[in-house]
Amino acid sequence: MDSLVASLKDIVGSEYCLARDEELFVYECDGLTLEGTRPLAVVLPDTAEQVQATVLACREAGVAFVPRGAGTGLSGGAHAVPGSVLIECSRMTRILEVNVTDRIAVVQPGLVNAALSTAVAPHGLFYAPDPSSQQACTIGGNVAENSGGPHTLKYGTTTQHVLALEMVEPDGARVRYGSPTGFAEGFDLVGAIVGSEGTLGVVTEVTVRLSPIPEATETLLVVFPDVPSACRAVGQVIQTGLVPAALEIVDQRTIAAVEDSVYAAGLPRDAGAILIAELDGAACALPPEVATIRELSEACGATRFQVAANEQERSDFWRARKGAFGAMGRLAPDLYVHDAVVPRAKLPEILAAVCEIGDRYGLRLSNVFHAGDGNLHPNISFDRRDPDELERVMKAGREILETCVRAGGVITGEHGVGIEKRDFMKLVYEDRDLLPMLHLRDAFDPQGVCNPGKVIPQTRFCVESNPHARGYDRVTFE
Numbered sequence: 277m278d279s280l281v282a283s284l285k286d287i288v289g290s291e292y293c294l295a296r297d298e299e300l301f302v303y304e305c306d307g308l309t310l311e312g313t314r315p316l317a318v319v320l321p322d323t324a325e326q327v328q329a330t331v332l333a334c335r336e337a338g339v340a341f342v343p344r345g346a347g348t349g350l351s352g353g354a355h356a357v358p359g360s361v362l363i364e365c366s367r368m369t370r371i372l373e374v375n376v377t378d379r380i381a382v383v384q385p386g387l388v389n390a391a392l393s394t395a396v397a398p399h400g401l402f403y404a405p406d407p408s409s410q411q412a413c414t415i416g417g418n419v420a421e422n423s424g425g426p427h428t429l430k431y432g433t434t435t436q437h438v439l440a441l442e443m444v445e446p447d448g449a450r451v452r453y454g455s456p457t458g459f460a461e462g463f464d465l466v467g468a469i470v471g472s473e474g475t476l477g478v479v480t481e482v483t484v485r486l487s488p489i490p491e492a493t494e495t496l497l498v499v500f501p502d503v504p505s506a507c508r509a510v511g512q513v514i515q516t517g518l519v520p521a522a523l524e525i526v527d528q529r530t531i532a533a534v535e536d537s538v539y540a541a542g543l544p545r546d547a548g549a550i551l552i553a554e555l556d557g558a559a560c561a562l563p564p565e566v567a568t569i570r571e572l573s574e575a576c577g578a579t580r581f582q583v584a585a586n587e588q589e590r591s592d593f594w595r596a597r598k599g600a601f602g603a604m605g606r607l608a609p610d611l612y613v614h615d616a617v618v619p620r621a622k623l624p625e626i627l628a629a630v631c632e633i634g635d636r637y638g639l640r641l642s643n644v645f646h647a648g649d650g651n652l653h654p655n656i657s658f659d660r661r662d663p664d665e666l667e668r669v670m671k672a673g674r675e676i677l678e679t680c681v682r683a684g685g686v687i688t689g690e691h692g693v694g695i696e697k698r699d700f701m702k703l704v705y706e707d708r709d710l711l712p713m714l715h716l717r718d719a720f721d722p723q724g725v726c727n728p729g730k731v732i733p734q735t736r737f738c739v740e741s742n743p744h745a746r747g748y749d750r751v752t753f754e
């Protein structure tokens with residue numbers, strides 16, 4: 277492997293190929309910290325040519341590779357597999373083009389999500405997908421995970437905003453898919469690559485749709501006695517046909533963690549739950565919409581209704597919401613962030629069931645979630661050094677997912693499958709339903725060298741999807 281590392285240093289420069297133990301230590305995992313694997317090396321390319329040369333060098337050495345952005349993923353998608361090279365795109369941060377007339381931007385994959393909206397704001401434009409991690413996560417990672425965020429309710433997930441891609445495929449070819457027009461002939465392969473969790477190749481360029489900054493925005497903070505009544509209000513709002521930009525619920529435990537942290541925004545500590553609602557659009561359209569939300573919330577038991585008085589207050593509300601996961605670091609050494617989706621109408625009963633599961637297992641469970649999308653994030657704070665607690669965390673997590681699936685939901689809304697949910701795919705798919713995904717992946721990567729072992733479960737498919745079972749880690753690629 278020394279000769280591979282030497283080739284990689286030639287490609288990117290020795291400063292940008294990390295191979296010492298103390299350098300690799302921090303790359304053992306992403307945001308899923310429960311397990312991890314130290315990679316053979318980490319390469320930080322600067323250009324698509326360097327990505328391509330890296331992929332070719334890995335192939336020649338018979339070594340698997342894993343694309344990586346900022347490592348904020350929560351399902352282990354960017355974890356190394358044993359003996360693999362991580363291709364981290366975080367130096368590829370250039371905005372290659374902004375076309376204001378067509379409202380598109382062409383960017384490198386390592387650009388941080390929030391940096392794009394900041395850069396295009398002077399043109400009256402923004403990039404709509406806004407994961408709560410947007411100050412750190414990259415556009416490449418967002419594409420791979422089809423990331424959402426609080427504003428998914430109105431603006432959709434990443435897939436609605438990606439028009440074209442360039443990708444280095446697992447055989448080293450550099451290929452373009454899609455078109456800046458948003459239309460393309462034949463199969464929608466951009467659609468297939470978005471959300472494929474880095475298993476089909478390394479994305480090296482992304483053409484995204486930009487949206488006009490709305491004329492007006494109103495951000496509301498509504499206090500409820502408990503989470504189920506806040507959920508009922510969300511259902512009522514959606515039923516009217518109104519499409520707010522965001523409808524987010526934060527529970528009492530999360531409020532306390534946020535208020536004790538640097539993200540504190542003066543949220544009411546005595547609230548059972550708060551709903552953060554945002555409306556945007558033409559200025560004249562918003563007052564009646566605000567009134568509708570107020571009326572429906574009060575009918576569902578809201579005890580306080582506040583409209584952000586200015587931009588500072590608005591950004592305080594969002595800083596508190598988006599900093600919630602970080603604030604939970606105060607509660608315990610470890611945090612397991614779950615991510616399931618249920619039909620919105622079932623939110624009150626599912627939330628009650630999720631809390632019952634947490635209590636039954638004696639766990640510290642909190643909820644902060646994209647209520648308008650039915651996208652739950654039950655968060656379990658725990659200490660992995662306590663094996664009994666860890667076991668309860670895993671059992672409760674499985675029960676939560678099973679409960680959501682029984683309600684007609686799915687096992688991930690935005691954090692992806694990775695390794696975390698891979699074996700739970702059987703909760704929602706029969707073996708034969710998984711075959712098309714397996715065949716698609718094999719069409720791009722017949723030798724299973726690009727982020728192997730992720731997304732597709734390994735039980736029935738162990739021979740096809742496990743690189744070790746196939747001996748891929750031992751054979752030389754042609």
Ligand SMILES: Cc1cc2nc3c(=O)[nH]c(=O)nc-3n(C[C@H](O)[C@H](O)[C@H](O)COP(=O)(O)OP(=O)(O)OC[C@H]3O[C@@H](n4cnc5c(N)ncnc54)[C@H](O)[C@@H]3O)c2cc1C
Pocket residue numbers: 306307342343344345346347348349350352353354365385406407408409412413414415416417418419420421422423424425426473474475477478479480601602690691727
């Ligand atoms: C505090 C916090 C809040 C979060 N909030 C949200 C949220 O609101 N919504 C949401 O959707 N997610 C959220 N996430 C999860 C995470 O931030 C997203 O999944 C994000 O898109 C990951 O981006 P990244 O750059 O960190 O990618 P990484 O974690 O590095 O990688 C994620 C996946 O993308 C692949 N990948 C990365 N770059 C490329 C590339 N160039 N080509 C091909 N594949 C690539 C990797 O192989 C991996 O499978 C949150 C995470 C944290 C820690």
